Amino acid sequence: MKYLIAEDEKELQQSIATYLSREANVCETASDYREASEKLELYDYDIVVLDINLITGSGLELLRKLKEQNKKCGVIIISANSSLDDKLEGLDLGADDYITKPFHLAELNSRIKAVLRRGQFGGNDSITFEEIRLDTLARSAYVNDKPITLTRKEYDLLLFFITNQGRVLSKAIIAEHLWGDDSDLLDNFDFIYVHINNLRKKLTKAGAKYIQTAYGSGYKFIAD
Amino acid sequence: MKYLIAEDEKELQQSIATYLSREANVCETASDYREASEKLELYDYDIVVLDINLITGSGLELLRKLKEQNKKCGVIIISANSSLDDKLEGLDLGADDYITKPFHLAELNSRIKAVLRRGQFGGNDSITFEEIRLDTLARSAYVNDKPITLTRKEYDLLLFFITNQGRVLSKAIIAEHLWGDDSDLLDNFDFIYVHINNLRKKLTKAGAKYIQTAYGSGYKFIAD
DNA sequence: TCAATTCTTAAGTAATTATTAAGCAGATTA
DNA sequence: TAATCTGCTTAATAATTACTTAAGAATTGA
Known part of the structure; x- marks a missing residue:
């Protein structure tokens, strides 16, 4: 199972990656739009955890691109507490779930699990x-x-x-x-x-x- | 409490296992007749969730074997919507309850709970x-x-x-x-x-x- | 509250693994 | 073919990770 964490807050990024690396076989990170975009083109992931508020370039833009390319991966959006619109737009664009900052890592994990369960994404030990x-x-x-x-x-x-x-x-x-x-x-x-x-x-x-x-x-x- | 899920549809199997692992101390899975049969011989379970339509070998056959061995576990049959006969035959053979596809996981869980409650199963936790x-x-x-x-x-x-x-x-x-x-x-x-x-x-x-x-x-x- | 048990901290030791460094071997290019 | 670059191998040193013990804190149960 391969996860990509697209999150520009370094500390949060690391927390997430550390926490999720036990669930994933491969858990990679991207700190900005460019890096995330690049990795998504090069590799296949089962799950992408995407902060919708990436400083450089919009997370929504990335999601749009991702869905255009028709990649078969589950997408979970991280959004700041206020921006309800972003969430909805994200779900419209094909994200599978969203989670609002601040959140417990266990919560993120169980959402990932849920997405994996109901989707056709990944799934072998x-x-x-x-x-x-x-x-x-x-x-x-x-x-x-x-x-x-x-x-x-x-x-x-x-x-x-x-x-x-x-x-x-x-x-x-x-x-x-x-x-x-x-x-x-x-x-x-x-x-x-x-x-x-x-x-x-x-x-x-x-x-x-x-x-x-x-x-x-x-x-x-x-x-x- | 130990559950065994004998179900060959991988996705459903995983859904069930993930959902029920909250209730059970140990929740194992088997994907075909052989694997289920093997595990049932090796280990004791409190509950067996058995898809009667396992591709390889019949689920009914497994149930018959199980009851011959006189194992003390509750059996809940999963059956495809049409096959009423299978259900009845299953109950005849000593299954404790059945549930018809498609079903809600919560429904399955409450049936398991009911079987546990009224049965002598799982008394030794x-x-x-x-x-x-x-x-x-x-x-x-x-x-x-x-x-x-x-x-x-x-x-x-x-x-x-x-x-x-x-x-x-x-x-x-x-x-x-x-x-x-x-x-x-x-x-x-x-x-x-x-x-x-x-x-x-x-x-x-x-x-x-x-x-x-x-x-x-x-x-x-x-x-x- | 007190006594007993259990948990955590700390420090020293042991074991395993990672990195450095250096010499050698093979490949490529001019 | 000489010169140079890249890769291979080995052994030593460094760094990390794990183990053990004992004593001081904290918790529990009466």
Whole structure:
């Protein structure tokens, strides 16, 4: 399950992401219109939590765009307490639910659950790729139903590969997804080599070698 | 209280499970005849919600088997609107009630409640995991039928583990469930180490060591 | 209210995992 | 083919996370 949190208040954004990351397999954030728009074009999400009052560009505008593209994801709008109109307009535009600031995270979560339940969006606890299976609740990995022990970073890396199979992932993107936003500034991704190497060793040993190097661009996870 | 939902329509299954998990201590699902049959043999349930029109194998067949085994659980049949015969046959075979698609979840819930009330089912409000048994009314715990004394927090922790078996539970989530909502903000969960440690000691001493550390992610309760 | 139990804090230790760094290997380009 | 860039591997060091214990707070029950 993949969530996107489009919220410009950094603190709230982080609270939400932290809270929801246990429900989602992938929980990403966007801090402004541009970033959200970009991510929505590049990736598929099951749920988008959208603050309708994004400073840069309107959240409603984003929602309109989203629905034009006919993406199959549930949308939950966050709105400031006053703006009833925005809410209604949002629902008109195809949002699935809304929640008013301030709110409890548990409340947001149960609304997401409700949207997922009544919609056709997402909904599976294990992810497979060829003979690899990830149990996302137990955070455990299997190759041909034999468990392999992964560290946290290795698991996250493998999950990221599988949920983005076939796509070339640059070291910068991998770093951003596994280490968060602060790594924008880094220009040294040496440590990724190490994690890739470790994960490769474990997968190869178990008989599943799918991490391919795209020389000069990054890596991709793909069956030969 | 343990429920089993035998329903092959994934979406409906999830709706029911999510809705009823509030009422039940353990609410499990089965998607086909084989899975349901297996679970019924392995575990005891207080209530079985059985879709009589399971694609694979007949629901009626399952019910017949269930009653042959003389299991003490209440059975509520879900039937498609037309098949009156199935309903009657189901009741003949010993089902306790039926409900016709489509139905409101609240309706299903109140029928379950009614069955529980008038039946002898669920009188023993206990949850088991391997050799561990929790008496949820007395809030007491047993390992191989020998009582072990737990403090409140230890009991709550164990209950939380057992009802979320196999799932990685982060310290933040554990804190939230045992200490309430305010703990979102806490960034220090040191005290959890202590409770985990205490519970582990008691369980281990009694011969049941199921709390596994998922380094960097949390803990999970699982049989090797 | 007092005594007993239970919870939390704190501090030191242990274990695991992440990152750095350096040398090597393979690829690409001129 | 030399020069350069990119990626691989390994081992060491650093950082993080977990465990354990004991003592002081807080809570509970009589």
